[in-house]
Amino acid sequence: MRSTSKHSDPSHAVVIGAGLGGLAAAMRLGAKGYRVTVLDRLDSPGGRGSALHEEGHRFDLGPTIVTVPQLFRELWSDCGRDFDADVDLRSLDPFYQIRWPDGSTFTARQDTDAMRDEVARLSPGDVAGYERFLKDSEARYAFGFEDLGRRSMHRLRDLVAVLPKFAWLRADRSVAAHAKRRFRDPRLQMAFSFHPLFIGGDPFNVTSMYILVSHLEKEFGVHYAIGGVAAIAEAMVRVIEDQGGHVRHGAEVDEIVIERGTARGVRLTSGESIAADLVISNADAGHTYDRLLRNHAKRRWTPARTKSRRWSMGLYVWYFGTRGTADMWGDVGHHTILNGPRYQGLVRDIFIKGQLSQDMSLYIHRPSVTDPTVAPAGDDTFYALSPVPHLGFDHAADWEAEADRYQDLVAAQLETVIPGFRDRISASHVMTPNDFRDRYLSPHGSGFSIEPRILQSAWFxxxxxxxxxxGLYLVGAGTHPGAGLPGVISSAEVLGKLVPDAARPVSPPIPQKVAAE
Structure with a gap:
């Protein structure tokens, strides 16, 4: 293959995608002695964690919180760097406030006594259930995150070995079903079961292993990076460049080149070829197998298999800036979850029926209460996120026709918490599932790749x-352990354990073929 990159020591690794999983993988490989090239079709790093700038406002396009900061600190430390010297991370208190249509609220904090008081304020009889839920969450964290989530699960025997523990922890039960066993009050059932939505999962079908998020919040807190997640991505790029690596923007990979069963590099849409000893794809797993390996016969991830997967929901996100509102709406903090009149019914419409509903629940992000860099002085920056069906359903929403109407519905909900905001809008940007499909090459415009159901997790x-x-590896939301910042950073940690140092052979044997599940 004619290439613009020559093979030489240290061995060359190409990373497809400058999302946080890809950047973390590049850092890991650089620390192992590889010469790394990161290729990304966008004009800035971060992938879903990148940002747009309009009229003095910075719109953080994707993730807004950091829940397990030690993963970043360990990553930086393994590269001989200090994360806290490179990134200004702020602890948030409270984490977020949940609001219901009846006017009741629940404020999530790290302090256990404060959380116990919140539970008691809504439902005194549920305090004991809360205590049990915390223990349940901690047990699942120890097993699901610290054990399974930080090692490879590509061997079938690894899955078989942990099945008894899955059974003991009732992994077959959904997050919502588990919360219902611990809380009688429907509001608390929602407050302790909605977290899978942050990684693209249906709380009524995703395994109860994901109640571990409650332990993550309690143990490690909820944090925000000044400059947004994009600032973390930019800091990662600096580490990669200091290691001798290179991050190229405006470079879209069209195909992974396979020769005699081994990944030998990539070919760009421009026609340029880049040779490599290792190829790591941070592109969506569906895109990797269906598009980037379209000319290579697949053993497991055939088009039929990827088509049969359940995909995470789509997202409608309205980013907007407002003039002179920094001293307004004082009861609206950094994170607010505004519930609609339905919980299970709305989730079913989104994940099962693929139906765009008239009602909605919103996640409202107001970073300007914490970060002065996100808006002009005295102004505010917001985004309002509504989960919606992905584009893969029959009769999927036509967002070219629906976007304006849906924006009016979102605005009506927002008026209940930030009244008069429309008269003060100074900048505005909307993303629908169409944009996730086109900007991130996400199958069906899904927000978080493959949904984390039990038969789509770990070995599955x-x-x-x-x-x-x-010589082909995957990192990011679509691979093990899954979506969310902790998941994608952990996927790079798993990669680091699989790939030998650059001085050793770089093409491990293809794993033995496993029986179809």
């Missing part, structure tokens, strides 16, 4: 080491 999920070619 696309593996970090690919079955389809030697």
């Amino acid at each position: 999920r696309p593996h970090n080491v690919s079955e389809e070619a030697r």
Whole structure:
């Protein structure tokens, strides 16, 4: 293959995608002695964690919180750097406020006594259930996050070995079903079961292992990076460049080149070829297998298999700035969850029926109460996020026709908490599932890749080491352990354990073929 990159020591690794999973992978490989090239079609790093700038406002496009900061600190430390010297991370208190249509609220904090008081304020009889829920969450964190989430699950025998523990922890039960066993009050059932929505999962079908998020919040807090997640991405790029690596923007990979069963590099849409000893894809797993390996016969991840997966929901996100409102709406903090009149019914419309509903629940992000860099002095920056069906359903929403009407519905809900905001808008930007499909090449415009159901997690999920070619690896939301900042950073940690140092052979054997599930 004619290439613009020559093979030489240290060995060359190409990373497809400058999302946080790809950047973390590049840092890990750089620390192992690889010469790394990161390729990304966008004009700035971060992938879903990148940002747009309009009229003095910075719109953080994707994730807004950091829940397990030690993962970043460990990553930086393994590269000989200090995360806190590179990123200004602020602890938030409270974490977020949940609001219901009847006017009741629940404020989530790190302090256990404060949380116990919040539970008692809504439902005194549920305090004991809360105590049990915390213990349940901690047990699932120890097993699901610190154990399974930080090692590869590409061997079938690894899955078989942990099945008894899955059974003991009732992984077959959904998050919502588990919360219902611990809380009688429907509001508390929602408050302690909605978290899978942050990683693209249906709380009524996603395994109860994901109640571990409650332990993450309690143990490590909820944090925000000044400058947004984009500032973390930019700091990662600086580490990569200091290691001798290179991050190229405006470079879209069209195909992974396979020769005699081994990944040998990539070909860009421009026609340029880049040779590599390792290829790591941070592109969506569906895009990787269906598009980037379209000319290579697949053993496991065939088009039929990827088509049969359940995908996470889509997202409608309205980013807007407001003039002179910094001293207004004082009861609206950094994170607010505004519930609609339905919970289970709305989730079913989104995930099962694929139906765009008239009612909605909103996540409202107001970073300007914490971060002065996000808006002009005296102004505010917001985003309002509504989960919606992805584009893969029959009769999927036509967002070209629906976007304006849906924006009016969102605005009506927002008026209940930030009245008069429309008269003060100074900048505005909207993203629908169409934009996730076109900007991030996300199958069906899904917000978080493959949904984390039990039969789409661990061994059942696309593996970090690919079955389809030697020297091909996957990181990011679509692979193990899953979506969310902790998940994508952990996927790079798993990669670091799979890939040998650059001085050693770089093409491990293809894992033995496993029986279809």
